Amino acid sequence: MTLKATGQFAVNILPQQDAIGAGRMVIEKDYEGELQGTGKGQMLSKQIDGGTSVYCAIEEFEGKLDGKSGGFTLLHQGKMTSEARELSISVIEGSGSGELSSLAGSMQINQDENSHTYIFEYTL
Numbered sequence: 001m002t003l004k005a006t007g008q009f010a011v012n013i014l015p016q017q018d019a020i021g022a023g024r025m026v027i028e029k030d031y032e033g034e035l036q037g038t039g040k041g042q043m044l045s046k047q048i049d050g051g052t053s054v055y056c057a058i059e060e061f062e063g064k065l066d067g068k069s070g071g072f073t074l075l076h077q078g079k080m081t082s083e084a085r086e087l088s089i090s091v092i093e094g095s096g097s098g099e100l101s102s103l104a105g106s107m108q109i110n111q112d113e114n115s116h117t118y119i120f121e122y123t124l
Contacts, residue, residue: 007117024045025042038062051082058074065100068100070098073092089109091103103122
């Protein structure tokens with residue numbers, strides 16, 4: 001059965017030096033809601049002539065999901081144009097630990113001027 005967790009998170013993105021013409025950032029997140037804990041990772045981003053931007057990231061989560069303790073890894077892939085935004089965030093198969101060892105799922109992120117929120121659909 002697929003379950004759903006929702007909440008919000010705070011995020012800090014810290015630029016890193018890189019020589020390949022892409023932005024490299026450290027990601028730090030504090031999750032609240034049914035997903036409670038921290039996410040840490042690295043992101044690569046690139047702006048293409050014409051206004052298209054792309055990014056990918058790997059994020060390690062450690063904390064609790066609906067009261068169950070453990071960790072897992074998320075893979076982010078995104079593309080933004082002036083017309084549309086595509087975003088895929090999924091749990092990397094086999095990355096779960098602790099009480100989340102059998103976790104599979106995907107996350108949606110919504111962002112407005114003041115906050116980030118998530119919807120996390122998952123199976124255990």
